[in-house]
Amino acid sequence: MAQDFPTTGSPPMIGRKLSIPEWQNYVANYDFGRLPPSQLVLHHTYRPDENQWRGLASMRGMQTFYRGKGWIAAPHIYVAPDGIWLFTPMSQIGIHAGTGNGSLRTGWYSIGLEMVGYFDQRRPAGAVWDYAKAVMGGLSRRLQIPPRQLISFHRDYTHQKSCPGRAVTKEWVWGEVTAWRRLTDVDYWRRLWGYTAPYHHNWAIPGAWRANAERLGAVRSAELWTTDGLRCMQWFVGGAIVFEKQTGATHVIVTKDVP
Ligand SMILES: [Zn+2]
Numbered sequence: 001m002a003q004d005f006p007t008t009g010s011p012p013m014i015g016r017k018l019s020i021p022e023w024q025n026y027v028a029n030y031d032f033g034r035l036p037p038s039q040l041v042l043h044h045t046y047r048p049d050e051n052q053w054r055g056l057a058s059m060r061g062m063q064t065f066y067r068g069k070g071w072i073a074a075p076h077i078y079v080a081p082d083g084i085w086l087f088t089p090m091s092q093i094g095i096h097a098g099t100g101n102g103s104l105r106t107g108w109y110s111i112g113l114e115m116v117g118y119f120d121q122r123r124p125a126g127a128v129w130d131y132a133k134a135v136m137g138g139l140s141r142r143l144q145i146p147p148r149q150l151i152s153f154h155r156d157y158t159h160q161k162s163c164p165g166r167a168v169t170k171e172w173v174w175g176e177v178t179a180w181r182r183l184t185d186v187d188y189w190r191r192l193w194g195y196t197a198p199y200h201h202n203w204a205i206p207g208a209w210r211a212n213a214e215r216l217g218a219v220r221s222a223e224l225w226t227t228d229g230l231r232c233m234q235w236f237v238g239g240a241i242v243f244e245k246q247t248g249a250t251h252v253i254v255t256k257d258v259p
Pocket residue numbers: 042043044096154161163164
């Protein structure tokens with residue numbers, strides 16, 4: 001099993017930013033040790049919000065703030081406009097939700113996930129929400145716990161806070177994370193895709209198809225290459241995708257949208 005990244009300072013902070021593919025690789029190979037987490041508690045930061053976020057400087061600011069409170073740990077992960085930031089290692093018990101932290105004594109603990117922003121009036125969207133879904137969905141898959149059982153809210157453990165924001169509801173979060181898991185399940189797409197296309201030049205067409213699967217529907221043809229090898233096309237129930245080798249561009253043509 002892979003070793004975790006090193007930490008610095010107090011409370012110990014990894015202070016490293018991951019992209020979604022880097023996160024998926026990290027969580028898939030993560031060694032949680034003898035007691036894996038069984039819960040994830042979702043938070044919002046309130047301050048700093050997305051506009052005030054300054055990457056590593058904001059992470060260090062939080063570390064100073066927690067040190068001032070005498071905390072020996074912190075939330076595990078921050079999802080920000082610029083990526084997935086790691087604070088407390090996921091194999092360790094964090095401090096973020098009071099009784100919702102769990103402990104060695106109680107025999108369970110939670111991962112604390114902070115969404116950068118203030119979500120009392122509006123839901124998280126854009127990059128912050130994409131990163132949040134990847135973190136929750138990735139942990140749900142790695143721990144083999146369905147979103148509905150895994151994910152709780154900070155406000156479940158306190159009456160003092162609306163955290164992760166009044167606009168954020170359980171049914172919405174659970175539904176979005178369940179959909180994320182299906183969309184990123186390679187076996188699911190492999191089954192749907194079938195074997196009509198024996199090979200793919202670079203997965204540009206499957207990628208474009210996946211992003212438009214509802215409109216395009218099932219595969220109707222193999223990849224059909226032009227004789228000069230510069231272009232190929234593949235047909236679907238609802239249209240076609242054209243791939244241009246020189247530019248790497250894909251063009252999605254949905255039949256019912258063509259006048
Ligand atoms: Zn909170």
